[in-house]
Each structure stands twice: as structure tokens, then as C-alpha cells.
Amino acid sequence: MSQKDQHIDLFDKYQTNQLSENERIAFDERIQNDAEFSQAFEQYIAEVNVIKAISAGEEMQSIMNSDSKISLKPTIRRWLIPVSVAAAIALFLIFTQISQRNHNSLFNEYFTPYPDAVTSRNVGNGLSNALHFYSQQEYAKALEGFEALAESDTVEFYEGICLLALKRPEEALDKLNTIGINSIFRNQSQWFKGLSFLLLEESDSTIKSFEKIKALSKYKKQSLELIKRLQ
Numbered sequence: 001m002s003q004k005d006q007h008i009d010l011f012d013k014y015q016t017n018q019l020s021e022n023e024r025i026a027f028d029e030r031i032q033n034d035a036e037f038s039q040a041f042e043q044y045i046a047e048v049n050v051i052k053a054i055s056a057g058e059e060m061q062s063i064m065n066s067d068s069k070i071s072l073k074p075t076i077r078r079w080l081i082p083v084s085v086a087a088a089i090a091l092f093l094i095f096t097q098i099s100q101r102n103h104n105s106l107f108n109e110y111f112t113p114y115p116d117a118v119t120s121r122n123v124g125n126g127l128s129n130a131l132h133f134y135s136q137q138e139y140a141k142a143l144e145g146f147e148a149l150a151e152s153d154t155v156e157f158y159e160g161i162c163l164l165a166l167k168r169p170e171e172a173l174d175k176l177n178t179i180g181i182n183s184i185f186r187n188q189s190q191w192f193k194g195l196s197f198l199l200l201e202e203s204d205s206t207i208k209s210f211e212k213i214k215a216l217s218k219y220k221k222q223s224l225e226l227i228k229r230l231q
Helices: 003-015 021-033 035-068 074-110 125-135 139-147 153-165 169-176 186-199 203-211 220-230
Strands: none
Touching: 003 021, 003 035, 021 035, 074 186, 074 220, 125 139, 125 153, 139 153, 153 169, 153 186, 169 186, 186 203, 186 220, 203 220
């Protein structure tokens, strides 16, 4: 049995109260301490809800279609229609939540801030200070430092990554879109633009951005992987 199947079997038993008290305690502790296990359980719950919503919708539709054989009172039909609509809305919301989780999960899996490739060149103190905070993953402070500097490809590029790390993809795109085609950060900016679109759940724009990455870029392999997972 694969690990996924083992998880599903365990989740089923948890949901149907088939675990012993000690097993339930161990399960709850694992949910708290194991992020991957917790995410798998959330996905399981979402999929179960989808199945329930589909079943509810099909059952309502079956009842509605049976009026040729069974005469339903108007009051019953008035009750069935909103229930059917509610089931459809619930199904839509569940699929939306799954999509959001998938995009966020992919972003978290692939997003790694670009390394500080500038400080070693003995640049001015302002940029060095901003990059110091950047390297320490203090992105809000780094962003303040970058915003105080004159605009340049380097500043705009690292500002964009700070904004992306802070989960502000629209603002990140504004910065990354300023990177010109002749910039040394051209391919890197395309990668992080794609991740910005990914966080915005715009799969088509993500793919288009990744397709512009040159073959020799270190991001090409990752971009092809992500394109495949989004299609």
C-alpha cells in the first residue's frame, strides 16, 4: 500500500471514529507537528466535501427529474430548487479552495529568493544595508532600504523579490516588469514574474512567463516542471 493510500485509510478511520483513544491523540499531535501530513489531511477533507457536494447535487437533480413519475407539491419543489443551487455553490467554492491551495503549495515549493549577487562587489552602503536585511530574510526592512535608493535594474529586481516573499504579487509584478530585455536579471525576472502570476492563480500568465525563459537559464528546468504540473 502506498503512503497516500495509507494516509487515506487512516483519515477514513479518523473521520469515522474507528481509531482508539491513543491513536486519535497521536493523530492530533501529528496534525500539529507534521506540516506535510496536515496538508494531506486538508486535501482529503476538501476531496470528501467535493464528493458530498456532487452526490447532493445529483440526488437533487434526480428528484427534480422524477416529477414525470411522481407529482411533487409546489412547496416541495420550491424547497428543492434552492437546495440544489446551494449544493452547486458549495461545489464551486470547494473547487476554488482546492485551486487556491494547489497554487499556494506550488508557490511555496518553488519559491526561493534570489541570492545576494551584489554585495561582494563593494557597492555603496545604502544597497549593501538593504541587501543585508534581504539576506537575513527581513524583507520588510530590506524593502524600506531599496525604496530609499535610486531606481535601477538591481534595486527593482530585489524589490520585486521582497514583495513576492511578503506575498504581495501585484506589487512584485510592477517592479519586475521594469526589468529590460538587456538586463542581467532578464531570465531571473521572468521566473519570479511567473511565480507572481502563480500566486495570483493566473495559470495561463504563469506559463507564458515561464516560456520566455531562455534555454540556458538555471530556471528553465524548474519552469518546464511547473508548466507540466499546471497543464
